[in-house]
Amino acid sequence: MITHQHHDLFIESCAVRQLAEHVPTPFYAYSQGMIRTQAAAYQTMAATFPDAMVCYAVKANNHPAILSLLAEEGLGADVVSGYELRQAINAGIPPQKIVFSGVGKTVEEINLALHHRIAQINVESLAELDVIQTLAAAFGHPARIALRINPNVDAKTHAKITTGKEENKFGVPLSDLPAVIHRVQSSPHLHWQGLAVHIGSQILTLAPYQAAYAFVMQVVRDLAGHGIVIDHLDLGGGIGIAYHQGPEFTLADYGAMIKTTLGDWPGKVIFEPGRFIVGAAGILVTEVLYIKETQKKRFAIVNAAMTDLIRPALYDAVHRIVPVHQSDATPQSYDVVGPVCETGDILGRDVLLPPLHAGDLVAILDAGAYGAVLASHYNMRSFPAEVMVAGDHYGIITHRQTFEDLNTHRSVWTGPATPKLQG
Ligand SMILES: Cc1ncc(COP(=O)(O)O)c(C=O)c1O
Known part of the structure; x- marks a missing residue:
């Protein structure tokens, strides 16, 4: 659904070049059809388990236009903050389909989760368990909890997105299990x-x-040996997408492996996919500002930056970058870089592209997950605009911020005229 047709890049039936005539670059564009397809594929796999729940990991992309689409598709949500919880509920995802993960939930956030009686709070430490138990006691109804355990398994992915090893901050070590059992039983x-x-x-x-x-x-x-019956298993997310090479397994293989591993355990499984649902459905469209050639490199300086898509700078992620209008000219190698004053502001290294000129558009593919959500205002740059596409229709779902937007909630300090701390 995001392909070149007769040299022009299309997202569904919208020519990206035409979108760029109506939306200021850089902007993200998402294919509604691709999001629906991915969500439906995951639901189909999950439906082979009795009573399974697919809880989209909101952190991957929390845009209300995406969440409401996923609510329509019947997905639940995996949230990691109070605002993500509110965002999911506002988008129409029922609290009974929401799980709350994350190592540092605040009192306010836990209270919000208890208030909405969400499906499950995933506990990440003994200290957090104590806070949950105190707050649940005050609430007057028990908190539904799952214990996130740290299996000390190497996921064979980038170190900054590995979460299941002993040295990572996530999950409770097995050595804490007796203490958890004692607290829960009492x-x-x-x-x-x-x-x-x-x-x-x-x-x-x-x-x-x-x-x-x-x-x-x-x-x-x-x-079970201690008389504790576990009837929910939250199996997390994490399935990769084909930035270059995709996973060596299909969703069906994943489901079959789980069936074999879980055997005749009769409970309910929960999945938390993020990237798989939205990653390939989004592109970041940017315009070439300048071409600069040095003895060593040819740079395409574009108007998107690490502030719009930080994955290459943060995780050494490699995204495909393609011209919005393809030409038959012999490709050249470019480092595609942004305007931000950081050497690390690189969107792609040694990218083969047709000869580029100022004003040309390029698209960074597979940018739907961990893209817009990780944007920053560094160098006083606005967040990029976002567009949703369905067939030959598009809607601007995030408007580009103005200078005034960036200064909302900020002020100069008037010094001694302000109130004094009391006591
Ligand atoms: C607890 C938890 N669940 C689900 C996800 C979603 O992962 P992914 O987007 O790779 O599917 C994450 C992201 O790291 C996570 O931390």
Whole structure:
């Protein structure tokens, strides 16, 4: 759905060149059809399990236009902050389909989760468990919790998106299990329904998943020995997409592996995909400002930057970059860089593109996940605009910010005229 037709790049039936006549670059464009297709594919896999729930990881892209689409498709949400929780509920995702992950939930956030009686709070530490139990006691109804365990499994992905190793901050180590059991068994305010595991993102092989899920099943059996019945397993997200090479397995392979690993365990499974749902459905469209040639390099300086898409700078991620209008001229090698005053402001290294000139448009592919959500205002740059496309229709879902927008909630300080701290 994002392809060149007769030399021009199309997203669904909209020519990107034409979109750029109506929307200021840089902008993100998302294919509604691709998001729906990915969501439906995941739902189909999940439907092979009795009573499964697909909870989209809101962190991948929290735009209300995307969340409401996924609500329509019947997905739930995996949230990691109070505002993500509110965003999901506002988009029409029912609280009974929302799980709350994250290592640092505040009192306000836990109270919000209890207030909405969401499906599950994934507990990340003993200290957090104590806070949840105190707040649930005050609320007067038990908190439904799952314990996120750290399986110490290497997901074989980039170190900055690995979450399931001992040295990572995520999950509770097995050595804390006796203390968790003691606390849960002595509190009427905690309903321990599940275990959760998420070992990382952009995972391309099944083996790490299999190791993590086998580990989880061992814990399920150990807990059964203590009379604790685990009837929810939250298996996390993490399936990679084809920035270049995609996963070595299909969704069906993933589902089959889970069935084998879980055996005859009769409970409910929860999935938390993010990137898989929205990653390939988004592109970042940017315009060439200047071409600069040095002894060593040829740079295409574009008007998008690390402030719009930080993945290459942060994770050494490599995105395909394509011309919006393809030509038959012999390609040349470019470093595609942004205007930000950082050497790391690189969107693509040694990218083969047809000879570029100022004013040409290029598109950075597979930018729908962890793209716009990670934008920053560094160098006082506005967040990029965002556009949703369905067939030959498009809608601007985020307007480019103005100078005034960037200064909203900021002011000069008037010094001693302001109130004094009391006491
Ligand atoms: C707890 C949890 N669940 C789900 C996800 C989604 O991962 P992905 O976008 O790779 O599917 C993440 C992201 O790292 C996560 O931390």
